[in-house]
Amino acid sequence: MNFKKTIDSAKLNHKKEGHIMAEQQQREEWGSKIGLILAMAGNAVGLGNFWRFPYQAAKNGGGAFMIPYFGALILLGLPLMLCEWQLGRYGGKYGHGTLGPMVYLQAREGINPKSAAIIGSIAGAFAFAVTLLVNSYYNHLIGWTLGYAVMSMTGGYMDTAKATGDIFVGYIQNPAQVFTFWVIALAGLAWAVMRGVQEGIEAWAKLMMPVLYVFGIILAIRALTLGAPVNPDWSALKGLNFVWNPDFSTLNWTSALAAAGQIFFTLSIGMGIVCNYASYLKPEDDVVVSSVAMISLNEFAEIVLGGSIVIPIAYSFLGPDGISAGVGLSFIALPNVFRAMPAGQVFGSLWFFLLFFAGFTSAIAMYNYLVALLEEDLGVERKKGALYIFFAYIIVGLPVGLEPILTKTADLAYFTEIDNWVGSYLLIVLGLIEVLVVAFFMKEKALTEINKGALWKVPNWFYNLFIRGLTPLTLAIVLFFSTKTYMEAGYFKLVPSFVAESPALVPWVQAARVVMLAVVIIGFMQSYRSIKTKYGKELESGKVSVYVD
Amino acid sequence: MTGAAIGFLVTVWSIVFITIFASLRRLTSAEAMKKAQK
Numbered sequence: 001m002n003f004k005k006t007i008d009s010a011k012l013n014h015k016k017e018g019h020i021m022a023e024q025q026q027r028e029e030w031g032s033k034i035g036l037i038l039a040m041a042g043n044a045v046g047l048g049n050f051w052r053f054p055y056q057a058a059k060n061g062g063g064a065f066m067i068p069y070f071g072a073l074i075l076l077g078l079p080l081m082l083c084e085w086q087l088g089r090y091g092g093k094y095g096h097g098t099l100g101p102m103v104y105l106q107a108r109e110g111i112n113p114k115s116a117a118i119i120g121s122i123a124g125a126f127a128f129a130v131t132l133l134v135n136s137y138y139n140h141l142i143g144w145t146l147g148y149a150v151m152s153m154t155g156g157y158m159d160t161a162k163a164t165g166d167i168f169v170g171y172i173q174n175p176a177q178v179f180t181f182w183v184i185a186l187a188g189l190a191w192a193v194m195r196g197v198q199e200g201i202e203a204w205a206k207l208m209m210p211v212l213y214v215f216g217i218i219l220a221i222r223a224l225t226l227g228a229p230v231n232p233d234w235s236a237l238k239g240l241n242f243v244w245n246p247d248f249s250t251l252n253w254t255s256a257l258a259a260a261g262q263i264f265f266t267l268s269i270g271m272g273i274v275c276n277y278a279s280y281l282k283p284e285d286d287v288v289v290s291s292v293a294m295i296s297l298n299e300f301a302e303i304v305l306g307g308s309i310v311i312p313i314a315y316s317f318l319g320p321d322g323i324s325a326g327v328g329l330s331f332i333a334l335p336n337v338f339r340a341m342p343a344g345q346v347f348g349s350l351w352f353f354l355l356f357f358a359g360f361t362s363a364i365a366m367y368n369y370l371v372a373l374l375e376e377d378l379g380v381e382r383k384k385g386a387l388y389i390f391f392a393y394i395i396v397g398l399p400v401g402l403e404p405i406l407t408k409t410a411d412l413a414y415f416t417e418i419d420n421w422v423g424s425y426l427l428i429v430l431g432l433i434e435v436l437v438v439a440f441f442m443k444e445k446a447l448t449e450i451n452k453g454a455l456w457k458v459p460n461w462f463y464n465l466f467i468r469g470l471t472p473l474t475l476a477i478v479l480f481f482s483t484k485t486y487m488e489a490g491y492f493k494l495v496p497s498f499v500a501e502s503p504a505l506v507p508w509v510q511a512a513r514v515v516m517l518a519v520v521i522i523g524f525m526q527s528y529r530s531i532k533t534k535y536g537k538e539l540e541s542g543k544v545s546v547y548v549d
Numbered sequence: 550m551t552g553a554a555i556g557f558l559v560t561v562w563s564i565v566f567i568t569i570f571a572s573l574r575r576l577t578s579a580e581a582m583k584k585a586q587k
Contacts, residue, residue, distance in 0.1 A: 032580070033576045033577065033579075033580045034573075034576075034577065037573070037576065063554065063557070066557070066561075070561070237550055238550075240550060240554070240558070241550040241551060241554045244550070244554040244555075244557045244558040244561075245550075245551055245553060245554040245557070246553055246554070246557050286576070286579070289572050289575050289576055290572075290576065292568060292572045293568075293569070293572035293573055293576060295568075296565055296568035296569045296572060297569060299565050300565050300566075300569060303561060303562075303565065304562055304565060455575050455576065455579050456575070
Protein backbone atom coordinates (compact mmCIF):
# COMPACT_ATOMS: atom_id res chain seq x y z
CA MET A 1 0.00 0.00 0.00
CA ASN A 2 1.41 3.34 -1.00
CA PHE A 3 0.53 5.13 2.23
CA LYS A 4 2.52 2.76 4.38
CA LYS A 5 6.10 3.40 5.16
CA THR A 6 8.37 0.75 6.38
CA ILE A 7 11.13 1.33 8.82
CA ASP A 8 13.05 -1.82 8.25
CA SER A 9 16.57 -3.00 8.25
CA ALA A 10 16.97 -1.97 4.62
CA LYS A 11 16.13 1.64 5.38
CA LEU A 12 18.19 1.67 8.56
CA ASN A 13 21.13 0.46 6.65
CA HIS A 14 23.97 1.39 8.92
CA LYS A 15 23.98 -0.48 12.12
CA LYS A 16 26.14 1.32 14.62
CA GLU A 17 28.47 -0.70 16.77
CA GLY A 18 26.78 -1.60 20.03
CA HIS A 19 23.50 -0.10 18.93
CA ILE A 20 20.39 -2.12 18.28
CA MET A 21 18.16 -0.82 15.56
CA ALA A 22 14.49 -0.32 16.27
CA GLU A 23 12.41 -3.29 15.25
CA GLN A 24 10.42 -3.23 12.06
CA GLN A 25 7.52 -0.78 12.21
CA GLN A 26 4.83 0.07 9.71
CA ARG A 27 3.28 3.48 10.05
CA GLU A 28 0.91 5.50 7.93
CA GLU A 29 1.81 8.85 6.39
CA TRP A 30 -0.03 12.00 5.35
CA GLY A 31 -0.97 12.10 1.66
CA SER A 32 -0.14 15.76 0.97
CA LYS A 33 1.13 18.91 2.67
CA ILE A 34 -2.22 20.66 2.32
CA GLY A 35 -3.97 17.58 3.74
CA LEU A 36 -1.58 17.56 6.70
CA ILE A 37 -2.00 21.29 7.38
CA LEU A 38 -5.80 21.08 7.14
CA ALA A 39 -5.82 18.05 9.46
CA MET A 40 -3.54 19.87 11.92
CA ALA A 41 -5.66 23.04 11.62
CA GLY A 42 -8.73 20.86 12.18
CA ASN A 43 -7.01 19.43 15.23
CA ALA A 44 -6.48 22.93 16.64
CA VAL A 45 -9.61 24.70 15.37
CA GLY A 46 -12.30 23.42 17.67
CA LEU A 47 -15.08 24.56 19.94
CA GLY A 48 -12.45 26.62 21.78
CA ASN A 49 -12.19 29.02 18.84
CA PHE A 50 -15.85 29.80 18.35
CA TRP A 51 -17.42 28.93 21.70
CA ARG A 52 -14.76 29.39 24.38
CA PHE A 53 -12.75 32.31 22.98
CA PRO A 54 -15.65 34.82 22.70
CA TYR A 55 -16.86 34.31 26.25
CA GLN A 56 -13.31 34.29 27.64
CA ALA A 57 -12.61 37.57 25.81
CA ALA A 58 -15.92 39.07 26.97
CA LYS A 59 -15.47 37.93 30.59
CA ASN A 60 -11.92 39.24 30.80
CA GLY A 61 -12.42 42.75 29.46
CA GLY A 62 -12.35 42.36 25.66
CA GLY A 63 -9.34 44.35 24.43
CA ALA A 64 -7.67 43.91 27.83
CA PHE A 65 -7.74 40.15 27.24
CA MET A 66 -6.21 40.40 23.77
CA ILE A 67 -2.92 41.84 25.04
CA PRO A 68 -1.93 38.90 27.31
CA TYR A 69 -3.47 36.59 24.70
CA PHE A 70 -0.90 37.63 22.09
CA GLY A 71 1.82 37.58 24.73
CA ALA A 72 0.90 33.97 25.56
CA LEU A 73 0.74 33.07 21.87
CA ILE A 74 4.35 34.19 21.37
CA LEU A 75 5.75 33.05 24.72
CA LEU A 76 3.93 29.72 24.97
CA GLY A 77 2.03 28.88 21.79
CA LEU A 78 4.71 29.01 19.11
CA PRO A 79 7.60 27.50 21.16
CA LEU A 80 5.46 24.66 22.51
CA MET A 81 4.06 23.97 19.07
CA LEU A 82 7.59 23.61 17.67
CA CYS A 83 8.48 21.27 20.56
CA GLU A 84 5.39 19.12 19.97
CA TRP A 85 5.91 18.81 16.20
CA GLN A 86 9.53 17.89 16.82
CA LEU A 87 8.64 15.39 19.57
CA GLY A 88 6.05 13.78 17.30
CA ARG A 89 8.17 13.49 14.16
CA TYR A 90 11.10 12.12 16.20
CA GLY A 91 8.85 9.59 17.95
CA GLY A 92 7.25 8.58 14.65
CA LYS A 93 10.67 7.68 13.31
CA TYR A 94 10.87 5.09 16.09
CA GLY A 95 7.35 3.87 15.37
CA HIS A 96 5.60 5.74 18.21
CA GLY A 97 2.42 7.77 17.98
CA THR A 98 1.90 8.22 21.73
CA LEU A 99 3.53 10.63 24.10
CA GLY A 100 5.05 8.28 26.70
CA PRO A 101 7.72 6.74 24.45
CA MET A 102 8.19 10.07 22.61
CA VAL A 103 9.12 11.87 25.83
CA TYR A 104 11.24 8.90 26.94
CA LEU A 105 13.29 9.03 23.72
CA GLN A 106 14.22 12.66 24.30
CA ALA A 107 14.60 12.48 28.09
CA ARG A 108 17.09 9.58 27.81
CA GLU A 109 19.46 11.95 26.00
CA GLY A 110 19.96 13.89 29.23
CA ILE A 111 19.28 11.47 32.11
CA ASN A 112 19.54 7.73 32.71
CA PRO A 113 16.96 5.59 30.90
CA LYS A 114 15.18 4.52 34.11
CA SER A 115 14.45 8.10 35.14
CA ALA A 116 13.58 8.93 31.52
CA ALA A 117 11.07 6.06 31.54
CA ILE A 118 9.39 7.48 34.67
CA ILE A 119 9.11 10.95 33.10
CA GLY A 120 7.87 9.43 29.83
CA SER A 121 5.30 7.37 31.72
CA ILE A 122 4.01 10.43 33.60
CA ALA A 123 3.68 12.33 30.30
CA GLY A 124 2.02 9.30 28.70
CA ALA A 125 -0.40 8.96 31.64
CA PHE A 126 -1.47 12.61 31.38
CA ALA A 127 -1.90 12.42 27.60
CA PHE A 128 -3.95 9.24 28.02
CA ALA A 129 -6.16 10.99 30.60
CA VAL A 130 -6.61 14.05 28.38
CA THR A 131 -7.49 12.13 25.22
CA LEU A 132 -9.86 9.75 27.01
CA LEU A 133 -11.53 12.10 29.48
CA VAL A 134 -11.61 15.42 27.63
CA ASN A 135 -13.32 13.62 24.77
CA SER A 136 -15.76 12.10 27.25
CA TYR A 137 -17.45 15.52 27.54
CA TYR A 138 -16.22 17.04 24.28
CA ASN A 139 -18.13 14.37 22.34
CA HIS A 140 -21.26 15.44 24.21
CA LEU A 141 -20.66 19.06 23.26
CA ILE A 142 -20.35 17.97 19.63
CA GLY A 143 -23.59 16.02 20.04
CA TRP A 144 -25.29 19.15 21.42
CA THR A 145 -24.07 21.23 18.45
CA LEU A 146 -25.40 18.63 16.02
CA GLY A 147 -28.69 18.49 17.90
CA TYR A 148 -28.95 22.29 17.85
CA ALA A 149 -28.06 22.37 14.14
CA VAL A 150 -31.00 20.06 13.47
CA MET A 151 -33.19 22.14 15.82
CA SER A 152 -32.20 25.26 13.88
CA MET A 153 -33.29 23.69 10.62
CA THR A 154 -36.58 22.46 12.08
CA GLY A 155 -37.25 25.66 14.04
CA GLY A 156 -36.94 23.83 17.36
CA TYR A 157 -36.00 26.90 19.40
CA MET A 158 -37.81 29.56 17.35
CA ASP A 159 -40.94 29.65 19.55
CA THR A 160 -40.59 32.96 21.43
CA ALA A 161 -43.01 31.78 24.13
CA LYS A 162 -40.28 29.49 25.51
CA ALA A 163 -37.09 30.86 27.12
CA THR A 164 -33.96 29.60 25.34
CA GLY A 165 -32.44 28.77 28.74
CA ASP A 166 -35.37 26.41 29.43
CA ILE A 167 -35.00 24.89 25.96
CA PHE A 168 -31.32 24.18 26.63
CA VAL A 169 -32.02 22.63 30.06
CA GLY A 170 -34.84 20.62 28.45
CA TYR A 171 -32.40 19.44 25.78
CA ILE A 172 -29.68 18.20 28.15
CA GLN A 173 -32.29 16.53 30.36
CA ASN A 174 -33.90 14.69 27.44
CA PRO A 175 -32.20 11.28 27.09
CA ALA A 176 -33.52 10.64 23.57
CA GLN A 177 -32.02 13.86 22.19
CA VAL A 178 -28.79 13.79 24.19
CA PHE A 179 -27.92 10.17 23.49
CA THR A 180 -29.06 10.10 19.85
CA PHE A 181 -26.88 12.99 18.68
CA TRP A 182 -23.99 11.93 20.93
CA VAL A 183 -23.93 8.42 19.45
CA ILE A 184 -24.28 9.77 15.88
CA ALA A 185 -21.28 12.06 16.47
CA LEU A 186 -19.27 9.22 18.02
CA ALA A 187 -20.15 6.84 15.20
CA GLY A 188 -18.99 9.45 12.67
CA LEU A 189 -15.70 9.77 14.52
CA ALA A 190 -15.25 6.00 14.69
CA TRP A 191 -15.92 5.64 10.97
CA ALA A 192 -13.41 8.39 10.11
CA VAL A 193 -10.67 6.95 12.33
CA MET A 194 -11.30 3.40 11.08
CA ARG A 195 -10.42 4.50 7.55
CA GLY A 196 -6.96 5.55 8.61
CA VAL A 197 -4.81 8.66 8.54
CA GLN A 198 -4.94 9.41 4.84
CA GLU A 199 -8.34 8.11 3.81
CA GLY A 200 -10.11 8.97 7.06
CA ILE A 201 -8.65 11.88 9.02
CA GLU A 202 -7.07 13.71 6.08
CA ALA A 203 -10.06 13.20 3.79
CA TRP A 204 -12.49 14.52 6.42
CA ALA A 205 -10.25 17.53 7.15
CA LYS A 206 -10.06 18.39 3.44
CA LEU A 207 -13.85 18.41 3.30
CA MET A 208 -14.79 19.92 6.64
CA MET A 209 -12.17 22.64 7.09
CA PRO A 210 -12.93 24.61 3.89
CA VAL A 211 -16.67 24.32 4.64
CA LEU A 212 -16.01 25.54 8.20
CA TYR A 213 -14.09 28.58 6.96
CA VAL A 214 -16.78 29.41 4.37
CA PHE A 215 -19.55 29.17 7.02
CA GLY A 216 -17.40 31.31 9.35
CA ILE A 217 -16.86 34.00 6.71
CA ILE A 218 -20.59 34.11 5.84
CA LEU A 219 -21.52 34.43 9.52
CA ALA A 220 -18.85 37.08 10.18
CA ILE A 221 -20.08 39.20 7.25
CA ARG A 222 -23.66 38.85 8.46
CA ALA A 223 -22.66 39.75 12.02
CA LEU A 224 -20.72 42.85 11.04
CA THR A 225 -23.52 44.15 8.80
CA LEU A 226 -26.26 43.82 11.40
CA GLY A 227 -26.09 47.49 12.39
CA ALA A 228 -28.07 48.29 15.57
CA PRO A 229 -31.35 46.38 15.22
CA VAL A 230 -32.57 46.66 18.82
CA ASN A 231 -31.00 49.73 20.44
CA PRO A 232 -29.11 52.55 18.69
CA ASP A 233 -26.35 52.20 21.31
CA TRP A 234 -25.94 48.47 20.69
CA SER A 235 -24.29 48.07 17.31
CA ALA A 236 -22.27 45.17 15.94
CA LEU A 237 -19.30 47.48 15.42
CA LYS A 238 -19.42 48.47 19.09
CA GLY A 239 -19.13 44.78 19.87
CA LEU A 240 -16.09 44.58 17.62
CA ASN A 241 -14.70 47.68 19.33
CA PHE A 242 -15.12 45.92 22.69
CA VAL A 243 -12.90 43.05 21.48
CA TRP A 244 -10.21 45.23 19.95
CA ASN A 245 -9.93 48.32 22.15
CA PRO A 246 -6.53 47.81 23.83
CA ASP A 247 -7.38 49.18 27.26
CA PHE A 248 -4.18 48.75 29.27
CA SER A 249 -5.83 50.09 32.43
CA THR A 250 -7.99 46.96 32.77
CA LEU A 251 -5.08 44.53 32.41
CA ASN A 252 -4.91 42.16 35.35
CA TRP A 253 -3.49 38.82 36.42
CA THR A 254 -6.81 36.97 36.04
CA SER A 255 -7.08 37.92 32.36
CA ALA A 256 -3.43 36.93 31.81
CA LEU A 257 -4.07 33.45 33.30
CA ALA A 258 -7.24 33.08 31.26
CA ALA A 259 -5.31 34.05 28.13
CA ALA A 260 -2.62 31.44 28.79
CA GLY A 261 -5.30 28.79 29.36
CA GLN A 262 -7.03 29.79 26.15
CA ILE A 263 -3.78 29.41 24.16
CA PHE A 264 -3.40 25.82 25.41
CA PHE A 265 -7.02 25.00 24.67
CA THR A 266 -7.17 26.60 21.25
CA LEU A 267 -3.88 25.23 19.90
CA SER A 268 -4.48 21.75 21.37
CA ILE A 269 -1.09 21.82 23.07
CA GLY A 270 -0.30 19.86 26.21
CA MET A 271 -2.56 17.03 25.03
CA GLY A 272 -0.26 14.82 22.97
CA ILE A 273 -2.50 15.03 19.91
CA VAL A 274 -0.28 17.39 17.90
CA CYS A 275 2.61 14.98 18.59
CA ASN A 276 0.44 12.10 17.41
CA TYR A 277 -0.38 13.77 14.09
CA ALA A 278 3.27 14.83 13.65
CA SER A 279 4.33 11.19 14.13
CA TYR A 280 2.88 10.45 10.68
CA LEU A 281 5.40 12.82 9.04
CA LYS A 282 8.38 11.59 7.08
CA PRO A 283 11.68 12.02 8.99
CA GLU A 284 12.79 14.87 6.71
CA ASP A 285 9.45 16.69 6.53
CA ASP A 286 9.40 20.33 7.59
CA VAL A 287 8.01 21.08 11.04
CA VAL A 288 8.73 24.82 11.31
CA VAL A 289 6.65 26.32 8.50
CA SER A 290 3.99 23.67 9.15
CA SER A 291 3.73 24.82 12.79
CA VAL A 292 3.45 28.45 11.71
CA ALA A 293 0.80 27.58 9.08
CA MET A 294 -1.19 25.60 11.65
CA ILE A 295 -1.06 28.40 14.23
CA SER A 296 -1.97 31.13 11.72
CA LEU A 297 -4.93 29.13 10.34
CA ASN A 298 -6.08 28.55 13.90
CA GLU A 299 -5.77 32.26 14.72
CA PHE A 300 -7.74 33.14 11.59
CA ALA A 301 -10.55 30.93 12.88
CA GLU A 302 -10.25 32.29 16.42
CA ILE A 303 -9.56 36.01 16.36
CA VAL A 304 -10.75 36.93 12.87
CA LEU A 305 -13.84 34.70 12.62
CA GLY A 306 -14.51 33.77 16.27
CA GLY A 307 -14.04 37.38 17.35
CA SER A 308 -16.24 38.74 14.55
CA ILE A 309 -19.24 36.45 14.94
CA VAL A 310 -20.42 35.86 18.50
CA ILE A 311 -19.56 39.11 20.25
CA PRO A 312 -20.80 41.52 17.53
CA ILE A 313 -24.04 39.49 17.14
CA ALA A 314 -24.61 39.22 20.90
CA TYR A 315 -23.73 42.90 21.46
CA SER A 316 -26.10 44.16 18.77
CA PHE A 317 -29.07 42.18 20.08
CA LEU A 318 -28.36 41.78 23.80
CA GLY A 319 -26.14 44.76 24.62
CA PRO A 320 -22.97 44.86 26.74
CA ASP A 321 -24.49 42.68 29.50
CA GLY A 322 -25.53 39.95 27.05
CA ILE A 323 -22.01 39.18 25.89
CA SER A 324 -20.91 38.01 29.32
CA ALA A 325 -23.34 35.10 29.26
CA GLY A 326 -20.45 32.66 29.71
CA VAL A 327 -20.75 29.13 28.41
CA GLY A 328 -24.42 29.75 27.69
CA LEU A 329 -23.50 32.33 25.04
CA SER A 330 -23.65 29.80 22.20
CA PHE A 331 -26.54 27.62 23.31
CA ILE A 332 -28.72 30.11 25.21
CA ALA A 333 -27.93 33.68 24.15
CA LEU A 334 -27.43 33.16 20.42
CA PRO A 335 -30.67 31.20 19.79
CA ASN A 336 -32.45 34.33 21.11
CA VAL A 337 -30.66 36.31 18.43
CA PHE A 338 -31.45 33.83 15.67
CA ARG A 339 -35.14 34.12 16.61
CA ALA A 340 -35.02 37.85 16.05
CA MET A 341 -32.81 37.85 12.94
CA PRO A 342 -34.16 37.75 9.39
CA ALA A 343 -33.42 34.23 8.05
CA GLY A 344 -32.47 33.28 11.61
CA GLN A 345 -33.03 29.57 11.01
CA VAL A 346 -30.49 29.61 8.17
CA PHE A 347 -27.87 31.48 10.17
CA GLY A 348 -28.60 29.37 13.25
CA SER A 349 -28.00 26.21 11.20
CA LEU A 350 -24.76 27.62 9.78
CA TRP A 351 -23.57 28.53 13.30
CA PHE A 352 -24.26 25.14 14.87
CA PHE A 353 -22.92 23.18 11.90
CA LEU A 354 -19.77 25.32 12.08
CA LEU A 355 -19.43 24.38 15.75
CA PHE A 356 -20.05 20.73 14.89
CA PHE A 357 -17.37 20.65 12.17
CA ALA A 358 -14.91 22.46 14.43
CA GLY A 359 -15.52 20.03 17.30
CA PHE A 360 -15.52 16.96 15.07
CA THR A 361 -12.11 17.63 13.49
CA SER A 362 -10.59 18.13 16.96
CA ALA A 363 -12.25 15.10 18.52
CA ILE A 364 -10.85 12.91 15.70
CA ALA A 365 -7.34 13.78 16.89
CA MET A 366 -8.05 12.62 20.46
CA TYR A 367 -9.78 9.52 19.13
CA ASN A 368 -6.85 8.68 16.85
CA TYR A 369 -4.36 9.04 19.72
CA LEU A 370 -6.06 6.21 21.59
CA VAL A 371 -6.37 4.05 18.48
CA ALA A 372 -2.64 4.57 17.83
CA LEU A 373 -1.99 3.46 21.40
CA LEU A 374 -3.94 0.22 20.86
CA GLU A 375 -2.29 -0.37 17.47
CA GLU A 376 1.26 0.19 18.60
CA ASP A 377 1.28 -1.18 22.11
CA LEU A 378 -1.26 -3.98 21.97
CA GLY A 379 -1.09 -4.87 18.29
CA VAL A 380 -4.81 -4.25 17.80
CA GLU A 381 -5.75 -3.70 14.18
CA ARG A 382 -6.97 -0.12 13.42
CA LYS A 383 -10.60 -1.00 12.64
CA LYS A 384 -10.97 -3.09 15.78
CA GLY A 385 -9.14 -0.45 17.80
CA ALA A 386 -11.54 2.25 16.58
CA LEU A 387 -14.45 0.05 17.65
CA TYR A 388 -12.97 -0.57 21.12
CA ILE A 389 -12.41 3.16 21.61
CA PHE A 390 -16.01 3.83 20.51
CA PHE A 391 -17.21 1.67 23.40
CA ALA A 392 -14.63 3.18 25.77
CA TYR A 393 -15.97 6.66 24.96
CA ILE A 394 -19.54 5.43 25.52
CA ILE A 395 -18.53 4.21 29.00
CA VAL A 396 -16.58 7.30 30.07
CA GLY A 397 -19.14 9.64 28.48
CA LEU A 398 -22.21 8.09 30.14
CA PRO A 399 -21.88 10.01 33.45
CA VAL A 400 -21.69 13.32 31.53
CA GLY A 401 -24.97 12.56 29.77
CA LEU A 402 -26.69 10.92 32.75
CA GLU A 403 -25.99 13.57 35.40
CA PRO A 404 -28.51 16.20 34.21
CA ILE A 405 -31.08 13.52 33.43
CA LEU A 406 -30.87 11.76 36.81
CA THR A 407 -30.35 14.80 39.03
CA LYS A 408 -32.70 17.10 37.08
CA THR A 409 -30.09 19.83 37.30
CA ALA A 410 -28.08 21.69 34.68
CA ASP A 411 -24.91 22.31 36.73
CA LEU A 412 -22.87 19.60 34.95
CA ALA A 413 -20.71 18.97 38.04
CA TYR A 414 -19.04 15.81 36.68
CA PHE A 415 -18.17 17.61 33.44
CA THR A 416 -16.89 20.67 35.37
CA GLU A 417 -14.65 18.61 37.65
CA ILE A 418 -13.09 16.71 34.73
CA ASP A 419 -12.66 19.95 32.75
CA ASN A 420 -11.09 21.79 35.69
CA TRP A 421 -8.38 19.18 36.13
CA VAL A 422 -7.88 17.17 32.96
CA GLY A 423 -9.11 19.75 30.46
CA SER A 424 -7.29 22.74 31.95
CA TYR A 425 -4.74 22.10 34.72
CA LEU A 426 -3.12 18.98 33.26
CA LEU A 427 -2.52 20.71 29.92
CA ILE A 428 -0.21 23.21 31.60
CA VAL A 429 1.59 20.48 33.57
CA LEU A 430 2.07 18.41 30.43
CA GLY A 431 3.25 21.42 28.43
CA LEU A 432 5.82 22.14 31.14
CA ILE A 433 7.07 18.52 31.13
CA GLU A 434 7.42 18.57 27.33
CA VAL A 435 9.35 21.83 27.14
CA LEU A 436 11.64 20.89 30.04
CA VAL A 437 12.49 17.55 28.45
CA VAL A 438 13.13 19.10 25.04
CA ALA A 439 15.10 22.09 26.34
CA PHE A 440 17.16 20.53 29.12
CA PHE A 441 17.51 16.84 28.28
CA MET A 442 17.53 16.89 24.48
CA LYS A 443 19.36 20.25 24.59
CA GLU A 444 20.96 21.43 21.32
CA LYS A 445 19.96 18.21 19.56
CA ALA A 446 16.37 19.41 19.77
CA LEU A 447 17.21 22.52 17.73
CA THR A 448 18.98 20.34 15.16
CA GLU A 449 15.90 18.11 15.04
CA ILE A 450 13.53 21.09 14.68
CA ASN A 451 15.61 22.45 11.80
CA LYS A 452 15.93 19.08 10.05
CA GLY A 453 14.17 19.52 6.68
CA ALA A 454 12.86 22.93 7.83
CA LEU A 455 11.83 25.36 5.10
CA TRP A 456 12.46 28.23 7.52
CA LYS A 457 15.18 27.71 10.12
CA VAL A 458 14.66 28.46 13.80
CA PRO A 459 17.63 30.62 14.91
CA ASN A 460 19.76 29.76 17.93
CA TRP A 461 18.73 32.91 19.77
CA PHE A 462 15.03 32.02 19.49
CA TYR A 463 15.66 28.50 20.80
CA ASN A 464 17.77 29.72 23.71
CA LEU A 465 15.61 32.72 24.58
CA PHE A 466 12.22 31.03 24.33
CA ILE A 467 12.40 27.23 24.51
CA ARG A 468 15.26 27.19 27.01
CA GLY A 469 14.25 30.34 28.89
CA LEU A 470 11.06 32.31 28.73
CA THR A 471 8.66 29.49 27.82
CA PRO A 472 9.43 27.14 30.76
CA LEU A 473 9.68 30.13 33.10
CA THR A 474 6.30 31.50 31.99
CA LEU A 475 4.76 28.03 32.24
CA ALA A 476 6.10 27.60 35.78
CA ILE A 477 4.63 30.98 36.77
CA VAL A 478 1.29 30.14 35.11
CA LEU A 479 1.23 26.78 36.89
CA PHE A 480 2.00 28.38 40.26
CA PHE A 481 -0.74 30.98 39.95
CA SER A 482 -3.19 28.46 38.51
CA THR A 483 -2.61 26.29 41.58
CA LYS A 484 -3.15 29.32 43.83
CA THR A 485 -6.35 30.23 41.96
CA TYR A 486 -7.60 26.63 42.22
CA MET A 487 -6.92 26.62 45.97
CA GLU A 488 -8.77 29.91 46.43
CA ALA A 489 -11.70 28.61 44.34
CA GLY A 490 -11.90 25.54 46.58
CA TYR A 491 -11.11 22.97 43.87
CA PHE A 492 -8.68 21.14 46.16
CA LYS A 493 -11.27 20.65 48.92
CA LEU A 494 -12.78 17.23 49.59
CA VAL A 495 -16.11 18.78 48.64
CA PRO A 496 -15.25 21.51 46.10
CA SER A 497 -16.86 24.90 46.68
CA PHE A 498 -18.84 24.81 43.43
CA VAL A 499 -20.97 21.91 44.68
CA ALA A 500 -20.89 22.73 48.42
CA GLU A 501 -24.48 24.02 48.25
CA SER A 502 -25.73 21.11 46.12
CA PRO A 503 -25.37 17.82 48.05
CA ALA A 504 -26.97 15.84 45.21
CA LEU A 505 -24.02 16.71 42.96
CA VAL A 506 -21.24 15.77 45.41
CA PRO A 507 -21.24 12.05 44.43
CA TRP A 508 -20.83 13.07 40.77
CA VAL A 509 -17.76 15.13 41.61
CA GLN A 510 -16.30 12.33 43.72
CA ALA A 511 -17.01 9.84 40.92
CA ALA A 512 -15.16 12.15 38.50
CA ARG A 513 -12.17 12.16 40.85
CA VAL A 514 -12.13 8.36 41.11
CA VAL A 515 -12.33 8.06 37.31
CA MET A 516 -9.51 10.59 36.81
CA LEU A 517 -7.27 8.85 39.35
CA ALA A 518 -7.95 5.41 37.84
CA VAL A 519 -7.31 6.66 34.30
CA VAL A 520 -4.02 8.34 35.27
CA ILE A 521 -2.82 5.15 37.04
CA ILE A 522 -3.80 2.95 34.07
CA GLY A 523 -2.16 5.45 31.71
CA PHE A 524 1.06 5.40 33.72
CA MET A 525 1.19 1.59 33.80
CA GLN A 526 0.41 1.35 30.09
CA SER A 527 3.05 3.93 29.14
CA TYR A 528 5.70 2.29 31.29
CA ARG A 529 4.88 -1.09 29.79
CA SER A 530 5.12 0.36 26.30
CA ILE A 531 8.55 1.88 27.01
CA LYS A 532 9.78 -1.27 28.76
CA THR A 533 8.69 -3.53 25.91
CA LYS A 534 10.76 -1.67 23.35
CA TYR A 535 13.58 -0.29 25.46
CA GLY A 536 13.80 -2.90 28.24
CA LYS A 537 17.50 -3.50 27.59
CA GLU A 538 18.22 0.19 28.03
CA LEU A 539 16.36 0.25 31.33
CA GLU A 540 18.35 -2.78 32.54
CA SER A 541 21.76 -1.65 31.37
CA GLY A 542 21.27 2.08 32.01
CA LYS A 543 22.77 2.80 28.59
CA VAL A 544 21.09 4.14 25.49
CA SER A 545 21.39 1.53 22.76
CA VAL A 546 18.38 1.73 20.44
CA TYR A 547 18.72 4.29 17.66
CA VAL A 548 16.99 4.98 14.38
CA ASP A 549 19.02 7.17 12.06
CA MET B 550 -14.90 52.02 16.69
CA THR B 551 -12.04 53.95 18.27
CA GLY B 552 -8.83 54.64 16.34
CA ALA B 553 -6.86 52.45 18.74
CA ALA B 554 -9.26 49.53 18.20
CA ILE B 555 -9.11 49.91 14.42
CA GLY B 556 -5.31 50.09 14.53
CA PHE B 557 -5.03 47.03 16.77
CA LEU B 558 -7.47 45.03 14.62
CA VAL B 559 -5.84 45.97 11.31
CA THR B 560 -2.34 45.15 12.63
CA VAL B 561 -3.30 41.75 14.02
CA TRP B 562 -5.47 40.72 11.08
CA SER B 563 -2.70 41.76 8.65
CA ILE B 564 -0.13 39.65 10.54
CA VAL B 565 -2.50 36.66 10.48
CA PHE B 566 -3.25 36.97 6.75
CA ILE B 567 0.38 37.54 5.76
CA THR B 568 1.53 34.58 7.87
CA ILE B 569 -1.09 32.27 6.36
CA PHE B 570 -0.20 33.36 2.85
CA ALA B 571 3.58 33.14 3.34
CA SER B 572 3.58 29.79 5.14
CA LEU B 573 1.14 28.04 2.80
CA ARG B 574 2.98 29.42 -0.23
CA ARG B 575 6.30 28.13 1.12
CA LEU B 576 4.86 24.68 1.85
CA THR B 577 3.09 24.26 -1.46
CA SER B 578 6.04 25.51 -3.53
CA ALA B 579 8.38 23.11 -1.69
CA GLU B 580 6.00 20.23 -2.35
CA ALA B 581 5.70 21.19 -6.03
CA MET B 582 9.50 21.29 -6.31
CA LYS B 583 9.80 17.84 -4.74
CA LYS B 584 7.23 16.44 -7.16
CA ALA B 585 9.01 18.04 -10.12
CA GLN B 586 12.32 16.52 -9.00
CA LYS B 587 10.75 13.06 -8.87
